[in-house]
Amino acid sequence: MVKVCKKLLPLIPFMIFLISCMEVDEKPSIYEGTQEKHLFVYLDTTSLGKFFAGQSAILSGIPVDLINFDYVGFNQTKYTNDSGWVFFDSLLNGYYIASVGIDYPFNNDLDTTRVTGQREFYIYQDTPIKDTLTVRVSGNPGLKINEIYYAGPPNNIFYFYDQYIELYNASPDTVYLDGMIVCRMGPCTIGADNVTYIFQFPGEPITGREYPVEPGQFVVLAQDAVNHVIIQGGNTLVNSIDLTHADWEFVNPQDYADTDNPNVPNIVDIQEGHRGDFMISLGSDIILIADGTDSYYPDGIDIETIIDVVEYSSISTHIKDITEELDAGWAGVGVIRYSGQSIERIEPGFDTDNSTIDFVKLDAPTPGYHHGHE
Amino acid sequence: MNTIGVSIPNSWYSLWDFTHNPLNFMYYNDFEGTRTSLYGNYKTLNIHRPYDAESLLMVGALFETFYQLDEKTRLFAAIDFKNTYQYNQFRSIEKDFYTSYIAFTDTTMGDFQYNGPLIDFYFSKDFGSRVTWGLGINYGVERGIKDVFTQTASRELNSDLTTSLRFQTLSNLYVGGWVRRYHGRTSLEAVKEFQDAQVQTWLGYTVRKIESPGTSIEMEKNKDGYQVGFTLTYQHETIPFLAYLGFSKGTEENDARKGTKSVASDRGYWQRNSSEGEIWLNYGLGKSSWSLFGIIKSNEDWGKTGVYEALFLETEENHFLGGIALTSRLSRNIDVKSSARFGKISYDYVNYIMTEKRSRKEDEWRITLDIEVHPYPVTSYIGGINIEKVPLHYTWEIPSLYRYLAHAGFEYQWGFNRLCPSLVWGIEKAEELGKDNTLWQIQLSVKR
Secondary structure, three states: OHHHHHHHOOHHHHHHHHHHOOOOOOOOOOEOOOEEEEEEEEEOOHHHHHHHOOOOOEOOOOEEEEEEOOOOOOOEEEEOOOOOEEEEEEEOOEEEEEEEEEEEEOOOOOOEEEEEEEEEEEEOOOOOOEEEEEEEEOOOOOEEEEEEEOOOOOOOOOOOOOOEEEEEEOOOOOEEOOOOEEEEEOOOOOOEOOEEEEEEOOOOOOOOOOOEEOOOOEEEEEOOOOEOOOOOOOOOOOOOOEOOOOOEEEEOOOOOOOOOOOOOOEEEEOOOOOOOOOOOOOOEEEEEEEOOOOOOHHHOEOHHHEEEEEEEEOOOOOOOOOOOOOOOOOEOOOOOOOOOOEEEEOOOOOOOOOHHHHEEEEOOOOOOOOOOOO | OEEOOOOOOHHHHOOOOOOOOOOOOEEOOOOOEEEEEEEEEEEEOOOOOOOOOOEEEEEEEEEEEEEEEEOOEEEEEEEEEEEEEEEEEEEEOOOOHHHOOEEEEEEEEEEEEEEEEEEEEEEEEEEOOOEEEEEEEEEEEEEEEEEOOEEEEEEEEEEEEEEEEEEEEEOOEEEEEEEEEEEEEEEEEEEEOOOOEOOEEEEOOOEEEEOOOEOEEEEEEEEEEEEEEEEEEEEOOOOOEEEEEEEEEEEEEEEEEEOOOOOOEEEEEEEEEEEEEEEEEEEEEOOEEEEEEEEEEEEEEEEEEOOOOOEEEEEEEEEEEEEEEEEEEEEOOEEEEEEEEEEEEEEEEEEOOOOEEEEEEEEEEEEEEEEEEEEEOOEEEEEEEEEEEEEOOOOOOOOEEEEEEEEEEEEEEEOOEEEEEEEEEEEEEEOOOOEEEEEEEEEEEEEO
């Protein structure tokens, strides 16, 4: 037996060497699903001092939605306690958005008013457990970009010319479209400094009174105001839409192939050298409306003139192309090209300047009306 | 039975299976020379899991050669080229969704076609009278395409290298060791021509992440494995008795990422730590023999998420198997082979992402009976039946099914060749579901 062992001895260092070469990952000590997050829901009363003089601005008993953007089906809703704190536990590592959107009954002159807010954060190992979710009293009245239909209908001929933008007058007063501009923006560095397309309504900005929009009225701006369901002859687009009754049509006089429905008034391209229609990206883009007092686009659009901006992207990890000052989030996560899907505000005119929470994805476009209100 | 001195995994029928035990260094074969086979398998899968295909067709050609080059040198080589068709595969864009804890799906049902060659090479040589060295190489490439609206292309490349050394320490005691290293790489690309492919990444079997839509989404998987094993064989000098003891331990690493190498996003990593012990006792005299065997196998797996590196699953799998095989000559023209084996398998699975636990313990057994009749010098008839209870993985809705197989064939001496057509018919029954799977296999081999 001793002889046997002696003969085996040379094998041992060889095997030890081979085993030591096997570099394998260590098993992690951190288990998934054990993270916590404590949020203090803070009501920003900076501009509401007259309502809250001497009053506590703590919001108790309000629901806070926590959305996990890494996995499907791991969303939670918890309520704030009497101190305004909300506690989430058994959380996964990941990217989250906590949001508040509730009609809150204040005990002051605000009465019942919409309160909204959002906080984005990562939960990952040593990220802080305690954080603050700032909410504000919402409701910026005025003209809004209410819906953007950009994905195109289900088809196999790359057809997306039924795109449209829907506006909504969320103010109690009539607004006028005269001279307003509608822009497509590229990635901006400061404000809205990167205009890609610029189209303008007829009339005089600010003072014009030719093209009114009544309170609660929708306005559809079609890329091509035609019936897209039958437009392509042999390739009938049964899932497209009829835009012959659109309120406005984008037309570029420099694009000789651009369709122009004579029964629909035009929003006209004013950008020199641009020879295309108002075609917007099927995946990611920025749409802006402004009052038109600054239509000199090479240096961008002055922020004071901007009425509304919406950034959209189908990608949940999208890197924003405009500052939070213009739009704190982006709409359209998960919208698929050539799917007939659209994005629309949760409620007509609902606007917290954060498109992530303001907009929802729709399975079908709703030109001239709001989803659930047809 | 020929001794080749290296592991001969039954892997040339499966490019994808790395779980086989390469411990056996006995080469079971009934011929020396070459064998060329054409084969076709068709299986209906009425009993299947959600992301399995509904039927399977495999056709291929296999060329094998085994030669005792001289007294001390042996060589086996094989090349197998096969086409595999997986029909009506729901959502999965992987060949087998359930073999990995990190898998990719889209939203369509379609047919997959895979094809590619697989090459096996095994060589062994005796050095002096006491040392045998062996080398085994297994290499395969395969490409696949799912030809529906979401077109998914897959490319897989696997390589497997085993080397072994065996010493005859005493006149009838052999001590051996072997090392195995394998690597696998799979690339998947989902392309939707006119709209975005909706790819989802699964972590475990219930948790999924929706990937950002795009017209083309690429995924990549890598697998690296290491195994070491020790063997001890006792062979009596005068009595035809052989005892064999083996033990192996290994680690397999798997990672999955979305995107190309330049823009990759880790989706996860999982590791399998396996150990296996095996014992065989064999006694053979003339055409009669018996074998007893016992196998213990254990896999412990864990997985971590790609970006956050937190433990998301742990599993443990234990498998015990024992059996007996008998071969006897009933008369001058009739040989009978029979075997019976019994086992127990258990699984424990925890997914921490949603605190999901699954456990399963199931018995298994198999009985086989084969008869070879040699009525004429140039002709032999072969037939047999096989009945077994098959335990199913915890991803199946049912715990087990029953499989009944019957096979028949004959060998005919034709010049210097032996023609060997064979036919296999089988049925799998799951009483709980009231469904059956049927299997047909036809093969024509020419031995020379």
